[in-house]
Amino acid sequence: MGRYIFNRSWQGLIAIIGALAIVFIAQRLSGDPVALLLPMDATEADFVAMRAKLGLDQPMVVQFWRFLQSAVVGDFGHSYMWNEPAMDLILDRLPATLELAFAGLVFAAALAVPLGVLSAVYQDSWIDRVAKVFAMLGQAVPNFWIGLLLILFFAVYLQWFPAFGRGTIMHLVLPAIALGWYPVAAMTRTLRSAMLEIMQSDYIRMARAVGLGQRSIIWKYALRNAAVPLVTMLGVYFAGMLGGAFVVEVVFAWPGVGRAVVEAVFARDFPVVQAGVVLSAVVFVVVNLLVDLSYGVIDPRIRHGR
Amino acid sequence: MRHLIALVASFACFSALGQEADDTVTIAFAAEATQVDPTRTMAGVDAYFMDLFFERLLSLDSDLQRINWLAESWTVVETSDGGENGVDVATAIDVTLRQGVKFHNGVELTADDIRFAYTRQSDPASGISSQVRYVSSVEVHDDYHLTMHLSQPDGSLITQNLELWAIPKSHYDEVGEAGVQAHPIGTGPWKFVSRKPRNELVVERFDDYWNQDALPGFKRLVIKIIPEDTTRVAAYKTGAVDWIDAVPPAQVEAFREIPNTHVTTLPAPNNLFLSLNEVDASSPFRDYRVRQAVAYGVDYDAIIKYILFGQGIRTAQIAPGGLGYDPDLKPYPYDPDKARALLKEAGYPAGLAVPCYNLTTPREPYIKEVGETIYAYLAEVGIRCRIVQLEYGAWITVGRHKTRPRMDGVNSTMWGQGLPGDPTTAWGGHLHTNGDGWGTYSYASDPELDAMIEQLRRLMDDDVRAVLIKKIARIKHARMTGGVPTYRPMLTFAWRDTIDFKPQPGAFWRSMRDIAPCPSRRCSSE
Numbered sequence A: 001m002g003r004y005i006f007n008r009s010w011q012g013l014i015a016i017i018g019a020l021a022i023v024f025i026a027q028r029l030s031g032d033p034v035a036l037l038l039p040m041d042a043t044e045a046d047f048v049a050m051r052a053k054l055g056l057d058q059p060m061v062v063q064f065w066r067f068l069q070s071a072v073v074g075d076f077g078h079s080y081m082w083n084e085p086a087m088d089l090i091l092d093r094l095p096a097t098l099e100l101a102f103a104g105l106v107f108a109a110a111l112a113v114p115l116g117v118l119s120a121v122y123q124d125s126w127i128d129r130v131a132k133v134f135a136m137l138g139q140a141v142p143n144f145w146i147g148l149l150l151i152l153f154f155a156v157y158l159q160w161f162p163a164f165g166r167g168t169i170m171h172l173v174l175p176a177i178a179l180g181w182y183p184v185a186a187m188t189r190t191l192r193s194a195m196l197e198i199m200q201s202d203y204i205r206m207a208r209a210v211g212l213g214q215r216s217i218i219w220k221y222a223l224r225n226a227a228v229p230l231v232t233m234l235g236v237y238f239a240g241m242l243g244g245a246f247v248v249e250v251v252f253a254w255p256g257v258g259r260a261v262v263e264a265v266f267a268r269d270f271p272v273v274q275a276g277v278v279l280s281a282v283v284f285v286v287v288n289l290l291v292d293l294s295y296g297v298i299d300p301r302i303r304h305g306r
Numbered sequence B: 001m002r003h004l005i006a007l008v009a010s011f012a013c014f015s016a017l018g019q020e021a022d023d024t025v026t027i028a029f030a031a032e033a034t035q036v037d038p039t040r041t042m043a044g045v046d047a048y049f050m051d052l053f054f055e056r057l058l059s060l061d062s063d064l065q066r067i068n069w070l071a072e073s074w075t076v077v078e079t080s081d082g083g084e085n086g087v088d089v090a091t092a093i094d095v096t097l098r099q100g101v102k103f104h105n106g107v108e109l110t111a112d113d114i115r116f117a118y119t120r121q122s123d124p125a126s127g128i129s130s131q132v133r134y135v136s137s138v139e140v141h142d143d144y145h146l147t148m149h150l151s152q153p154d155g156s157l158i159t160q161n162l163e164l165w166a167i168p169k170s171h172y173d174e175v176g177e178a179g180v181q182a183h184p185i186g187t188g189p190w191k192f193v194s195r196k197p198r199n200e201l202v203v204e205r206f207d208d209y210w211n212q213d214a215l216p217g218f219k220r221l222v223i224k225i226i227p228e229d230t231t232r233v234a235a236y237k238t239g240a241v242d243w244i245d246a247v248p249p250a251q252v253e254a255f256r257e258i259p260n261t262h263v264t265t266l267p268a269p270n271n272l273f274l275s276l277n278e279v280d281a282s283s284p285f286r287d288y289r290v291r292q293a294v295a296y297g298v299d300y301d302a303i304i305k306y307i308l309f310g311q312g313i314r315t316a317q318i319a320p321g322g323l324g325y326d327p328d329l330k331p332y333p334y335d336p337d338k339a340r341a342l343l344k345e346a347g348y349p350a351g352l353a354v355p356c357y358n359l360t361t362p363r364e365p366y367i368k369e370v371g372e373t374i375y376a377y378l379a380e381v382g383i384r385c386r387i388v389q390l391e392y393g394a395w396i397t398v399g400r401h402k403t404r405p406r407m408d409g410v411n412s413t414m415w416g417q418g419l420p421g422d423p424t425t426a427w428g429g430h431l432h433t434n435g436d437g438w439g440t441y442s443y444a445s446d447p448e449l450d451a452m453i454e455q456l457r458r459l460m461d462d463d464v465r466a467v468l469i470k471k472i473a474r475i476k477h478a479r480m481t482g483g484v485p486t487y488r489p490m491l492t493f494a495w496r497d498t499i500d501f502k503p504q505p506g507a508f509w510r511s512m513r514d515i516a517p518c519p520s521r522r523c524s525s526e
Helices: A002-029 A033-037 A044-054 A060-071 A086-121 A126-140 A143-157 A169-180 A183-199 A202-209 A214-244 A246-251 A257-266 A270-298 B002-017 B046-053 B111-122 B169-182 B229-237 B249-256 B288-296 B300-306 B336-345 B367-381 B392-399 B424-430 B447-458 B462-479 B521-525
Strands: B024-029 B058-060 B066-068 B071-080 B088-097 B135-142 B145-150 B190-196 B200-205 B220-225 B261-267 B272-276 B312-314 B352-359 B383-390 B410-414 B484-496 B499-501 B515-517
Touching (some): A033 B392, A060 A270, A086 A214, A086 A270, A143 A246, A246 A257, B024 B229, B046 B200, B111 B135, B111 B145, B111 B169, B272 B367, B288 B484, B300 B312, B300 B367, B352 B392, B424 B447, B484 B499
Parallel strands (some): B024 B220, B352 B383
Antiparallel strands (some): B058 B066, B135 B145, B190 B200, B200 B220
8 A cells, every 4th residue: 555655646746747847838838927017118128127037037948947946845936916925825725715625525415426326216217307407407507607696696686695705604605506516417427327337236136135225225335335436526526626616716706726826827927827736736646646545445345455 | 494594594694794883894896906015016906905005296186187195396397408499308306295294104204215116116126117217316305305307308207196106115124025015004095904815905094194184984994806797796786895896887777776876987097999010011001091991990889889888988099088188089980981992992902801819808898899899890891800819918918019929910909098198108109119118019100200209208298298199199090000099998886875985086996085984074965
């Protein structure tokens, strides 16, 4: 197990450096941050001074080497726009994004598990069809649109929840639904097909033969094994939500990482984009590692190498 | 059960929103400042917060008239140029500061602080040194008297309220750059309390403010940052905020129907136009008739009415109220036949095809849709556009005339002329051929106009400047050079009638200088 973690960590590190190199080059091909920072009537001297101040007057290879040297000690430079350490800017917003992603995931799982199980158990019944439509709705409708509808209905008309911002648990409800509805369809479908397969397996027939109750068979024996692919999806979606919650963050004025990074992309704020990408890459690698390790917990056959 | 959930939700919701004290007002901006040091590079949005804390030597009143502010008085010093004709030219500006003006830390403003602001701003690393490029030094005579020495006359200094901001040298010395960003201190009517970037800014009334007549009525102001239009509108409708900026044009009429709500529409400082490549040998826009065809070929009035919901002002060259506005200079009327005839006359009977760059920034409402419509109109008269959509960062790179890729066709462009409006800097940037910080975004080249623009910058008297602006505008209009003007956008604000708010031009009408709870003196007089 130790060797496995070691190997995966190395692979993860290479993935992070690869992501950084791509982002580093792609950003510099996309436009000049100095033109964005200076007023439109700036003189050539202003341009030269600003380039020197930001270190953009150096060859790209030198810039990348300096960046890597600083990055390994956690220094991603100062934001061009906000004039504060880029990683601090990202880390300040990380709790808000973690909170939103976690709530979105809980919402998704809370819907997908019962829907997936019931669809499998009552295959082709009206329950199956309703579950399918409900789950597909989240995937078919863009989450910004869901967010706006939720605001209009639950915040403006019913006034049950705040329309924007972060603060109490009530602020979390609408953005979590807007964010978490999308993966429900995929998770439901995955769980449904896994359950259908498992319900036909020998050990379930055995369980029935020895007289175990239907509820116990479904929730205790079948679901546990059917949950393996679901856990993988949860991990991937969680990591995706951390970096991809931008739209929901904008709609609900949620002060998260996704919004900060996307705004930084448009502002050519290289240090913030780089810090954000590193963080996302680290989260992806770590979450995937945790997901792999969790298989052993869920399915002892994997833990024992069988 | 359902009722119980609703009850719990409602309770938690209202607890979350909080019951505000009467002395606090919560408002929402669509965007926020990126930094709070007025002597460092300033995006347009930076003014939103700057105006709360910092002040300049001059200001504008609500009627857009220039008034003395931190300067008690000022005079332009003219000296003979030493030539045969003995022409007097402006060589300095003498300023007498108002006495008894305090910074938020209790320290009194002196001329040294103004000189300190000049030193910081004139450093090229500030990013905004171009704005004081013709101020050679600031000489301090005593605590309340200083002289701005000029290397050449610069009328833009007056347009920009003498440019320099009052910043406390002692505070900068004490806390450094990072400290200033963390806790800005100025002489303005609001004191910094706390800030959560991309979330909210909290400020408190500065009770020792020098201008007690302009002291805000609220003790505390909370500014929420809500970039998404629908969410900002929802925040207003749910009562979470009591004042919002940038009401989406499509919803302005609906807002007027909301009970107990004031809605005001005011001109924005921005000016929009189509930049045409008039300089490259292969460009069809070198011919003024093709440029005129662009002006005749688009129905801008229809665009303002149907796409901007009336939230725009059609401009010939200068918008009404701007310095040098000429009511007799009319925009080119929509005349597609004339446009086709001009193209034919210019040697393009079958029309022509060009790249058309379209700006898609959320900074200006519906600018993407306006651009697409303009390009569709152009296709109708024979100017077939290959539309290239550009977000702001890519657009600004394409627009600079020294960069690659080159703007080789039409570019939907904007360049603010400020409030009430002065085209000097903007024309210097997109009409003048080239120079020290001039012509940076220009695809025009007209030696006669270049000379006139340089002369315009040297003039310090607004009346004289207005005459020259009119003259330039007429030539520019006839030759349709330096861009085809389209419209000046409008900004709409809404607030509840529990608030007495009078828009002031600072921070592009977002100044929170004149805001008080109702009933106030003015509410009761209404």
